[in-house]
Amino acid sequence: MRVVVVVVVVVAAAMACRGPVAPRPPTDSDIIAKSHAFLEAVDHRDLAAVTAQLGPNYVRFEGTYRDAAQEIASVQERLASSDPSTMIESRTWSEERVFARGSDAVFIGRATEQQGGNKIHGGYKDDGWYTLVWSRDGQAWKLVYRGWQTAGSVAKTQVWNHIYENKLGFEHAPNKLLVEYAATHAPGTAMDVAMGQGRNALYLASAGWTVTGVDFSEEGIRQAREEAAAHALKLEAVVSDVTSYDYGTAKWDLVAMIYAYPAFSKIADLQRATKPGGLFVYEYFGGAEDEPTPPLATQFMGWDILKDQLVDDVPDWRTDRAKIHRFVARKR
Ligand SMILES: C[S@@+](CC[C@H](N)C(=O)[O-])C[C@H]1O[C@@H](n2cnc3c(N)ncnc32)[C@H](O)[C@@H]1O
Known part of the structure; x- marks a missing residue:
């Protein structure tokens, strides 16, 4: 009996020494x-x-x-x-x-x-x-x-508005590939997808094209409209999400997709929206494994491919040097 009491006392004392249970x-x-x-x-x-x-x-x-x-x-x-x-x-x-x-x-x-x-x-x-x-x-x-x-689209729009307010981090002159190929077609109707602050759309307008540009950045669109007014250029500048915009059917003589990654999922719609004989001009980063780009050569089967090049060059956006995919096709 005494042994049991001693054991109980020892165990109780040991528990008390450990302090409160964590x-x-x-x-x-x-x-x-x-x-x-x-x-x-x-x-x-x-x-x-x-x-x-x-x-x-x-x-x-x-x-x-x-x-x-x-x-x-x-x-x-x-x-x-x-x-x-x-x-x-x-x-x-x-x-x-x-x-x-x-x-x-x-x-x-x-x-x-x-x-x-x-x-x-x-x-x-x-x-x-x-x-x-x-x-x-x-x-x-x-x-x-x-x-x-x-979060969501508001946050994304804010990021782009901020970039356009700062006017830093991108090329302000029109894209060279677009300038080169626009000159091969008589001016007609042009769609500039995700046009940003309008450097390409304004160039096309100045070269006689009837241009519509779409982008969700209100600041980009505001600057494009301001520049168009300042140079007496006609430009339809639309604030819209490029994934929900209705591009129509056989409407455009030229579709410009210059660093317009948000519209990658709309390429089939843009093909339908291009007139026979119309041009599709595309430039974007290429070759990065973490940034898959559309398989344009396959998607444009049945079109005349005028250029399909992966080059190491100076891109218009984001960095000093990168692999760039330049692609131009004409609808038959
Ligand atoms: C890299 S910039 C290219 C702008 C222009 N094409 C150029 O080369 O100067 C991408 C553009 O996509 C626009 N953008 C991104 N997601 C969009 C979306 N879901 N709908 C409309 N515009 C979008 C941004 O506002 C930005 O102007």
């Missing part, structure tokens, strides 16, 4: 659930839940900085306000990932959000990536960083 490390699902719950607490102006989750070093960065006190103050302000538009009515998650190690866990998830309190007009929609960084604080996990990055 908390179970959170699983990815725990971090995802915590991240969803935090944002829902913000949406619903749940001041207690928001305050409980924020770490003392919390920072939010979305173009401006906001610390924990400012985050709490903003929830308080919204609580006090009767404005129903300052909340998210629904949020749909996709592409969620957790990167966890030791006492840090980073959650990244894509959210499409629908604004509430603006039902008369339908409510704004947002598409973007949340980054929430959690850090162990004793037994609890606290939020130390919150960030948002716009």
Whole structure:
């Protein structure tokens, strides 16, 4: 009997010496659930839940900085306000990932959000990536960083608008291949796919072509229109996604696809849209394994191939030297 009591006492003493049991490390699902719950607490102006989750070093960065006190103050302000538009009515998650190690866990998830309190007009929609960084604080996990990055087509358009605002990183003169082959055809109707700031479309217009250019960059289109007006050139400049634009049938004497990678999936439509005798002029990077390019020679069977060259040269975009695919075909 005495032996048993001694063993029990020794085991109990050993357990007490080990101190409190370490908390179970959170699983990815725990971090995802915590991240969803935090944002829902913000949406619903749940001041207690928001305050409980924020770490003392919390920072939010979305173009401006906001610390924990400012985050709490903003929830308080919204609580006090009767404005129903300052909340998210629904949020749909996709592409969620957790990167966890030791006492840090980073959650990244894509959210499409629908604004509430603006039902008369339908409510704004947002598409973007949340980054929430959690850090162990004793037994609890606290939020130390919150960030948002716009995703989808808006983000892509912003990148191109920015490039055109800066006017850096690309050739401003018209593409040489286009200049060379446009001169072999009497001026007629021309489609410049993904025309950017219009360097090629404006050249064609100045050479007597009736040009339509399509691009989703509002800034690119704005600059093209401004240049056309300044030089009294006629140019139809359309803000549109090149993957949904209707190119028509047998409409164009010349189709220019100059560094117009977003329209690779539309080549069959562009072929249909070319008039018999019309030219298809293409230039883009070639030969990089991580950037597959369209198999043009196969796609253009039944056309006269006037050029199909892979050369090492100076490209109009992105880098000083690269393998470039130059391809020109005439529709029979
Ligand atoms: C490399 S630049 C080429 C511009 C022009 N062809 C040139 O060579 O100067 C690619 C262009 O594609 C446009 N773009 C990208 N994705 C697009 C899309 N889905 N719809 C319309 N334009 C798009 C960009 O705005 C950009 O102007």
